[in-house]
Amino acid sequence: MAEAVRLDKTARQLRMLSDALDSGRLGPVRRLVNTLSPAEIGNLLESLPPGKREVVWGLVDPEDDGEVLVHVGEEVRESLLADMDPDEIVAAVEDLDIDDLADLVEDLPATVIDEVLKSMDRENRERLEQVLSYPEDSAGRLMNPDVVTVRGDVNVDVVLRYLRLRGELPDHTDYLFVVTKRHQYLGRVSLASLVTHEDSTPINRLIDDEQPAIDVGEGAQEVARQFSDHDWISAPVVDDNNILLGRITIDDVVDIIRDQAEHQAMSAAGLDEDEDLFSPIRRAFRRRMLWLGVNLCTAFIASSVVSQFEGTIAKLVALAALMPIVAGMGGNAGTQVLALMVRGLALGQIGASNVYVLLRKELGVALINGLVLGTLLGIIVLVWFRQPGLSLVIGTALTLNMLTAAAGGVAVPLALKRMGFDPALAGSVILTTLTDVMGFMSFLGLATLILL
Template sequence: MVESVPNEATEKDISALNDALKEERMGAVTRIVNGIPGAEVALFLESLPVDKRQAVWEVVDEASQGEVLVSLHDEVRDNLIEGMDTDQLVEATRDLDLDDMADIIVDLPEEVSNQLVLSMDKASRDLLNQVLSYDEDSAGGLMNPDVVTVRTDVTVEVVKRYFQFRGSLPTPVGDLFAVGRKGHYIGRIPLGTFLTSDPKTPIKDIIDEDAPAILDKTPASEVAQDFEHNDWISAPVVDDKNILIGRITIDDVVDVIREEAERSVMRMAGLNEEGDMFAPILTSSKRRAVWLGINLLTVLLAAFVIGIFEDTIKEIAVLAALMPVVASMGGIAGSQTLTLMIRGMATGQVGSGNIKDLLSREFMIGVINSFLWAAVLAVLCAFWFKNWDMSVVLGLALGINLVTGALAGVLIPVVLRRMSIDPAIAGGVILTTVTDIVGYVSFLGVATWLLIA
């Protein structure tokens, strides 16, 4: 899937489209929609309510519909596909690249997918089946099997003549990949080196045999890291026998990075399944109800803890006003650490080898911040309530919860990862529960101990 990042030009196009749609100038809508890339059309469609989305979709040129469908979120794509007949769908998708075809064919009605497969030649059909045999979040699922290979026993001139005979190359071109007689991967040929070499130069003399290939079962997140670390434009994909079976290009990796980032943000709010901003209200309500229910349980648990100190709160009413300060500060401190941990796990910077160091580091940060802000808050409280005993209670409780939040921010994602639970989904809720409960218990417990007992 190719997604568009809103830039100044895109925003102008979308603004013009919105104005034309609002004024019902469908001629202008048609001109604008069919004059911008399919990924930008997809972005615009996703920003529209369902009725307006359908009206715009109907004026999208048939030659561009396949590119637009590939660029849409699954939920929006499914809704548009439901309104198209078999002939429309076949016509819109028949000319897609094989990797894009693999992304979309599983979402098409069976009759359409069967027609598309039957319309392909045997070689293309075999390549498509090869991609579909892999998990979509693996290197094999990302790759395009349409890859140009180069033999090592020819010269640069021979390869250039072959390219001229072929007439076109898969885009983006990227580096060339050298293979042996049985198709096993040997190395890559940098495109710049190939283009600037003497025509009589043997291919074997310009091969970088140290350039690694990506194994077909490699997770997509690791593929993205490999591209980042090596500054690749394209990379070869091999099976467990080192046979070159396809290539991954930078545009596919950008999609992976964007999808991972979007998924993480959505999961932290419990919205990982909500791909359509204008999904049916009841559907969205059901999805969000589960997450709200989980949060309600954590709030009730915190309320139960507060209830234990009911007598203390009755005797010193001002405690009720100050309780949220301690809980909130601990929650923010923990969230900062939790965010860094989740990011570090996603980028491979956090592992079993550095957990103890991270725990020690975050503990010291928590201690330093607890001394600083506990002192500030204690002084403010002393001037506000003219009560130094209360300021001591508040300072101690804040210090305890800031340190707790920092430690919890490290430990919670580690424990969740070991339990095979995504920290981005559950980490925030658990952290909030911990810092709320520790904040209330420390504040009300210290108050009971120092002010009442």
């Protein structure tokens, strides 16, 4: 509750900015925009409708352009890039970190990519090409090859001298990596331990070799899980021969976690998480059409079930008014089980060893819910229509549909995951089709049997 009452900083800035834009005073807009971090500017640009968005984008300090592009969704990024000429794009992206550049590069026009590659020195170009050689959503794509390595057979003072000579460290450097001559990963030494130990301490004594290195082929989701399970800030990435290739830092992991959550929330409604709030109508239409089309097909399945019982409905029209209740309540109950399952599957908490216990529990909950709500529904229907038979039919049908919802809510996401589909995306449409069909069939079927 308090959340909603509190004035949201972004919404406030948006309001100020919008007022300044409307009044045509671009000076204050520029000053306001350039007090923000690139991520905040990205969020602001996403919340601006076309027209205003281009104006504000033109006012962003060119130095921040690259970072801002990294921080916006794909659709918005395309709209921003469309507004820049090739030279501007090259200037914007050439100073980015390798991992950020790798993230961006696919959205750039081919000619611009060539220019960017040409503008880089050979070492960085090779690093970029290496990062790009790994599949998207793998540790290789997330890593930054810019790491500080030391040898284990020296003392603290040697390392400190080396660091002073080297100067600035890469962002979020909390550990230095200890490697062999052949650049094999041995372990890590924290900056904290460097500054809390005497100059004469050998590095070997400070090595933390407990943290396993991440394999370059590991999936992004698994990387995120490990970071959050172990409270890491950064982690080394190695290849099959244990050669240190780079490191992944928590800021990129936070982005993965956010993207993943967004993906789950959006795909439950059949949306792409990269959808721009203000995407052009034609594009938004195309994006949503597929999902609605699929739902139209499944609606016909439910509809054809009802049409089998037209004779029954013709004799007792009250059935038509009541049948959506049975179907809808099954859908609601199923959605609850589905949400629990999708979370459990995402956390790896559900497998062959516990799914039967889970199914039994959900069937138990559904049975009680069905009996309680079915009785309640039966009583209301009795008061409304004064037909005890109808009450019995609707109460029984509701209980049956609740049980169907529980069984389907457990089985559907599990089956989808086994078949390699995203349970969050396809789960709800399949499950509601199931509960619609079962709801109509049990209610109208029982009515045909008992009431006619």
